[in-house]
Amino acid sequence: MINHVRVSTFSRVRRLFLIGIMVGLSGCQAEQAASDPSDLWAVYASYLESAKYIDLTHPFEPNQAVWPGFGTATFSAAVAASDMPGYVSIGDEFKYDQHGFVASAYVLPTDQYGTQLDPPAHWNPVGATISDIPATYAIRPLVVISIAEQVESDPGYALSVKDVTDWESRHGRIPPYSVVMVRSDWHKRWRDIERFNKKPFPGVSLAALKFLHLERDILFHGHEPLDTDTTPTLEGEHWLMHNNFAQAEGVANLDLVPETGALIVIGFAKPLGGTGGFARYVAVVPSAWEHGVSPRDQPGAPLGTQASRLIRDAAGVMRPQSTTTETPE
Numbered sequence: 001m002i003n004h005v006r007v008s009t010f011s012r013v014r015r016l017f018l019i020g021i022m023v024g025l026s027g028c029q030a031e032q033a034a035s036d037p038s039d040l041w042a043v044y045a046s047y048l049e050s051a052k053y054i055d056l057t058h059p060f061e062p063n064q065a066v067w068p069g070f071g072t073a074t075f076s077a078a079v080a081a082s083d084m085p086g087y088v089s090i091g092d093e094f095k096y097d098q099h100g101f102v103a104s105a106y107v108l109p110t111d112q113y114g115t116q117l118d119p120p121a122h123w124n125p126v127g128a129t130i131s132d133i134p135a136t137y138a139i140r141p142l143v144v145i146s147i148a149e150q151v152e153s154d155p156g157y158a159l160s161v162k163d164v165t166d167w168e169s170r171h172g173r174i175p176p177y178s179v180v181m182v183r184s185d186w187h188k189r190w191r192d193i194e195r196f197n198k199k200p201f202p203g204v205s206l207a208a209l210k211f212l213h214l215e216r217d218i219l220f221h222g223h224e225p226l227d228t229d230t231t232p233t234l235e236g237e238h239w240l241m242h243n244n245f246a247q248a249e250g251v252a253n254l255d256l257v258p259e260t261g262a263l264i265v266i267g268f269a270k271p272l273g274g275t276g277g278f279a280r281y282v283a284v285v286p287s288a289w290e291h292g293v294s295p296r297d298q299p300g301a302p303l304g305t306q307a308s309r310l311i312r313d314a315a316g317v318m319r320p321q322s323t324t325t326e327t328p329e
Helices: 012-023 027-035 037-048 148-153 161-171 206-215 235-242
Strands: 052-055 074-077 104-107 116-118 139-146 179-183 220-223 247-249 262-268 277-285 310-312 318-320
Touching: 116 235, 139 161, 139 277, 161 206, 179 262, 206 235
Parallel strands: 139 179, 179 220, 220 247
Antiparallel strands: 052 277, 074 104, 116 247, 116 277, 139 262, 262 277, 310 318
């Protein structure tokens, strides 16, 4: 059983302030929403339904950037593991025309793959694993600190304490237990697999990590590259994991998100004892923001259809036939 450290919670005044700012309710409405859980439906109807949503996640695939010590994934059709007389035999692929459905198999040589959530157990032999991460990670205030301008002239630039305090001089103190994402625009190089992982690439300094966690009490930070820094010992990641902090890696699209005033929704796979997590991060931004899509515009039920019939490409990925040169079986 993981030992959870008890930490101080937001004061009632801070809760009301955050609800008022993030949700845009009046003082009385914020008071009611904070005291009556049933009013979370009102919060959704009043703000979250009209807010916009931005995916901060790379889809994982067979050919992509990965830390050089790990391999890449293999995608293929799922096959029958047992005989079902008159329906399927061992080793048969499931097919639309023959069985009414398809399924896929994924061989993932590492849980450090694509957009991810690193738990302390990745480095720490007594650290929390992915299955120990509490459900309270699910939604938090989102802070975006940009170092994109510095990275343009210095690809190896690392977030500094001054970058953090400069952000605070513009926007105010970072909320405790928020998620801080470091924007570098490195995600735009994701398809350039060779360059993406090659040094120099942007990082986060150890001093900045200590400041964010010890002085600002953030939940975790995230960055666009697949490593925290380029030091020989990965000192930042070592410090985080051995001090029982998580981190996000391989984050995308931070250039589409405001520096302040947004929320982040966090989802991740939950393998028992997992030392890494295939994650999905979604930013929830104000309805007036120029990027993103609203549930009112894209409710998600029913979902859209493909431009043409799905087939499996040479790498095992299901794609519309019109985007491949292959023919369905």
